[in-house]
Amino acid sequence: MRKIVIKCGGSVLDSLSPSFLQNVKSLKSEGYQFIFVHGGGPDINKMLELVQVQSVFVNGLRKTTKEVLETAEMILSGKTNRMLTALLQTSGLKALGINGSDVSLLQGTFLNEKELGYVGSIENVNTEFLQNILALQIIPVITPIAMGVNGVKFNVNADTAAAAVAVAIGAERCIFVTDVPGIKIGGEYCSRIEVEQINSSILDGEITGGMIPKVKSAISALEEGLNTISIVSGKSGFYDGQNWLGTEISNRKELQI
Template sequence: MKDIIVIKCGGSTISELSEAFFQSVVAMQKSGKHPIIVHGGGPAINQLLEKLDIQSEFVDGLRKTTADVLETAEMVLCGKVNKQIVTSLQQANGQAVGLSGCDGNLLQVQAINEEKLGYVGEPTNVNTELLISLMEKQMIPVIAPIGMNEHGTHYNVNADSAAGAIAKELGAEQLVFVTDVDGILKDGQCLEKVTADEIEAFIEDGTIYGGMLPKVRAALNALTETLQSVMIMNGKSTTVGQYGYVSGTTIVKSAVGQSVS
């Protein structure tokens, strides 16, 4: 399927997303493109963990996930955040269907490192047929990043890595990370374009850290012949699609003129 656009909405910005944002996603779909939303929900998970007095910590931008943390994350992502986004799209006259990665075996995963991270999974396979059949019926899939392995064990998946895997497997033409900063910042300035080599250097020197790490890793993993660049942009000022992108950082594999191998 052509014209697939994967939009990852970060938990950092979900509550800031405007009606115009959701209207622009629906307008994009009505103009013949195929948007998919993958969402996070880190701050909302933090809030409930705090209420329940459950401790959690992050390792390189990934939440160490015990059984209690997994249960909480799943409740928040699938029960609360997913339905908020579905509702906002329906209010904008779109037809949205909320799914977690467990529904229809949408996101099959394996543990990254159980000893270090607990129930944190990385995607191994995506049920693209399910997503395509929904999009063919003019539905907008809204995906919560909880995945499942072949034994039916659920895993917490970073939403950036879920979005990257889904974009790659579908051969999407665009992948957009909507977050709470204008893009990749260096010395307070938003960088317009960065290459894989520059990203490695920025990770090394500490310019890129925390929640930006899974974003740039997912972006670099997702780059293919079809998907030559990935955007990071601010949810506060963003509408997508026909209204154009306001500003942000474009991530490319290498400098202009060299294609992805």
């Protein structure tokens, strides 16, 4: 079965377009299976402001103390996941929200404890569970909280989590749905970008903030065998019937064909 992993940014959850949902429905009816992973940056920021905890980002990753982790999980699992799952469900798709720490779905470890606290990297994904859910024609909607040994939980950047799930499940494509139509370089959105150009654009300061975890996760997922990652706005569709929209980051092998 052909699979697509969609990462839905917290930045665009409130404004997902009808054509986005239409794309999911029509590709599903063509036989694609979907797995969703969601972010929740703006809602987490709002809640942290409310409880007067400062948000600190290092290269686009949220520094995560115990308190930030608890707030992030509460918002992601209790609000953002609920919203997206309900939206899919009311759009006529069967969706099941699940926390990444349940059923060992996302198993993680510290990415860099000293600099980032409880930010996780993914070590393993329970693909058997995902396959079982997909076989029921249900779309899993994953909250990017991972579980480590001894029950330690991790806040995993949602782009990182989506890319890891895409690699593990053997997805044909991973789509990062965000609030901009792709990667902007030199004032223009590009339809395709290569790994070398990404690295130089980070150094030049053209790719910053929340775009950094996207391109970095894309690069490592491509190295691990994923074929294509695209970055696209959720305010429009991601597929026009023939072409995938947004900025595509492809495996070099495919580029040479």
